[in-house]
Amino acid sequence: MTDHLLRVEGLSAGYLGENVVHDVSLSVGKGEVVAVIGSNGAGKSTMFKAICGLQRATSGTVEFAHADLTAKKAHAIVRAGMVYVPAERHLFPHMSVRDNLALGAYPKRPRPEQIEFVFNTFPRLKERATQHAGTMSGGEQQMLAVGRALMSSPRLLMLDEPTTGLSPLLASEAYAALTDLRAEGLTILVAEQQVPLALGLADRGYVLDHGRIELTGTAQELADDPGVRKAYLGV
Amino acid sequence: MTAVVLDGIVLGLQFAILGAGLTLVYGLGGVVNLAHGQMAVFSAIVIARLIDHGVSTFLAVMIGIAAVGVLGLLIDLSLMKPVYRQKGESRVLLGLLLMLGVGFIIDGVLEWKYPIEALTIRISGDPIPILGVNMRRGSLIASGIIVVVGASLVLFFRFTTFGRATRSVIQDERGARLCGVNPATVRTVIFGLSGVLAGVVAVTRAMSTPVVSTAGVDLTIFALIVAVVGGLGSVSGSFFAGILLGIVNTFSAFYIGTYITTIVLLLAAALTIVLRPSGLLGEKP
Numbered sequence: 001m002t003d004h005l006l007r008v009e010g011l012s013a014g015y016l017g018e019n020v021v022h023d024v025s026l027s028v029g030k031g032e033v034v035a036v037i038g039s040n041g042a043g044k045s046t047m048f049k050a051i052c053g054l055q056r057a058t059s060g061t062v063e064f065a066h067a068d069l070t071a072k073k074a075h076a077i078v079r080a081g082m083v084y085v086p087a088e089r090h091l092f093p094h095m096s097v098r099d100n101l102a103l104g105a106y107p108k109r110p111r112p113e114q115i116e117f118v119f120n121t122f123p124r125l126k127e128r129a130t131q132h133a134g135t136m137s138g139g140e141q142q143m144l145a146v147g148r149a150l151m152s153s154p155r156l157l158m159l160d161e162p163t164t165g166l167s168p169l170l171a172s173e174a175y176a177a178l179t180d181l182r183a184e185g186l187t188i189l190v191a192e193q194q195v196p197l198a199l200g201l202a203d204r205g206y207v208l209d210h211g212r213i214e215l216t217g218t219a220q221e222l223a224d225d226p227g228v229r230k231a232y233l234g235v
Numbered sequence: 236m237t238a239v240v241l242d243g244i245v246l247g248l249q250f251a252i253l254g255a256g257l258t259l260v261y262g263l264g265g266v267v268n269l270a271h272g273q274m275a276v277f278s279a280i281v282i283a284r285l286i287d288h289g290v291s292t293f294l295a296v297m298i299g300i301a302a303v304g305v306l307g308l309l310i311d312l313s314l315m316k317p318v319y320r321q322k323g324e325s326r327v328l329l330g331l332l333l334m335l336g337v338g339f340i341i342d343g344v345l346e347w348k349y350p351i352e353a354l355t356i357r358i359s360g361d362p363i364p365i366l367g368v369n370m371r372r373g374s375l376i377a378s379g380i381i382v383v384v385g386a387s388l389v390l391f392f393r394f395t396t397f398g399r400a401t402r403s404v405i406q407d408e409r410g411a412r413l414c415g416v417n418p419a420t421v422r423t424v425i426f427g428l429s430g431v432l433a434g435v436v437a438v439t440r441a442m443s444t445p446v447v448s449t450a451g452v453d454l455t456i457f458a459l460i461v462a463v464v465g466g467l468g469s470v471s472g473s474f475f476a477g478i479l480l481g482i483v484n485t486f487s488a489f490y491i492g493t494y495i496t497t498i499v500l501l502l503a504a505a506l507t508i509v510l511r512p513s514g515l516l517g518e519k520p
Contacts, residue, residue, distance in 0.1 A: 052413075054409065054412070075414075075416055078413060078414065083413070084413055086413070089410075090407045090413060092403050092410060093407070095402065095406065099399060102399060103399055103403050103414045103416070104414055106396060106399075106400055106414045106415045106416055107396065107416075108396075149413075152414075
């Protein structure tokens with residue numbers, strides 16, 4: 001693991017002068033799927049926002065594809081190829097599915113084969129192509145959020161709790177789609193509370209607790225860890 | 236009766252383009268541009284001065300519209316920077332106060348330097364009968380220009396990459412940033428565009444009524460009312476509301492009296508806020 005796509009070193013971030021994430025270091029290799037698992041409030045979202053420029057980190061560095069992206073603005077980081085799908089999705093509610101997807105390709109015009117790729121990954125979006133995003137169900141919105149992120153052909157897809165608000169059935173469908181994307185060679189960093197799903201998808205993982213990385217290992221090692229089993233897998 | 240409606244539509248189209256300029260800037264960055272009408276008058280006086288100095292009307296109009304567009308860009312790049320760093324209410328208040336100040340400055344300078352200057356663009360020729368009503372050529376040409384400008388705006392926001400990016404910032408700024416859109420760039424360009432639209436207001440209005448150097452405040456108030464009724468951030472909403480309010484205006488002026496019109500329009504805005512806070516076609520949640 002010498003060729004890191006993303007390398008985060010000593011990252012701290014928080015709100016109103018109080019850090020929520022403390023001295024976090026992690027890396028994602030090209031083609032890897034890495035999970036960050038932790039309970040609600042462990043600091044996963046804050047960490048992701050600080051990595052992708054939506055929030056200023058109080059310390060630490062973010063290196064992506066050998067370029068220093070520390071303190072770069074969010075839109076510049078997206079254009080560098082690191083695309084973040086937040087748990088709140090942030091879709092454009094009064095625009096059609098197709099327009100939402102088109103914006104994913106910004107500043108370029110959307111290419112037909114990209115839209116086709118997204119529609120193949122999420123056939124439901126094709127059926128809803130002209131519908132306004134704000135009128136869709138939670139599961140469909142999640143598909144659209146991931147689809148929109150894919151439109152820029154990202155080098156790294158960062159997903160924050162892609163199962164938020166989804167029924168168990170829809171959640172496993174979402175992970176089935178992510179498994180397909182992984183097979184396409186996409187590099188993914190996913191934060192998740194639903195630990196069995198995340199560890200089923202990932203190659204490696206980090207356990208985040210109270211804003212610190214408590215444990216790291218392969219997905220299998222984490223799944224076998226007694227602490228993880230007790231805290232997150234309920235066994 | 237038909238004449239009142241037609242006059243209302245002509246006036247309403249001017250309202251529409253006024254409202255569109257204001258609504259875009261507000262929808263994007265939360266700045267209520269209380270100098271919007273004054274920017275239109277600034278453009279009118281630039282054009283009038285150029286014509287006085289022997290520049291051809293067409294060239295003067297082009298320069299005047301470009302000048303107010305540049306004024307918009309400069310305001311965004313200078314005064315508005317600290318505004319955009321604020322969030323929520325303090326952003327709205329700071330933007331409102333600073334633009335109020337800009338309005339006072341433009342008003343003051345124009346009144347001091349050119350107190351009796353006014354822009355009138357004469358369109359010669361006989362009136363043209365429409366539905367049995369003789370309409371002045373100036374009004375018709377002005378309306379035609381506004382329809383073309385309005386249609387171009389709607390197409391721009393619907394079908395171009397930058398237009399879509401603009402709407403994305405209006406609907407969800409964070410979502411826009413996550414798509415690689417830089418909201419600061421969008422805001423600057425649209426503030427400039429808003430200035431150009433103010434210039435279009437000045438020119439089209441001058442085809443039927445003299446635009447005097449003190450007209451700014453009234454135009455700003457009309458812009459504000461149309462933007463509220465149409466829905467903040469929506470160009471098509473501005474057009475819808477503008478025409479509706481134009482007709483309401485001429486009706487109340489015709490059947491009650493001109494003294495009542497502004498009150499009726501303000502009432503329409505107040506009612507909209509109570510009944511439909513996002514406006515008739517608002518894109519802001």
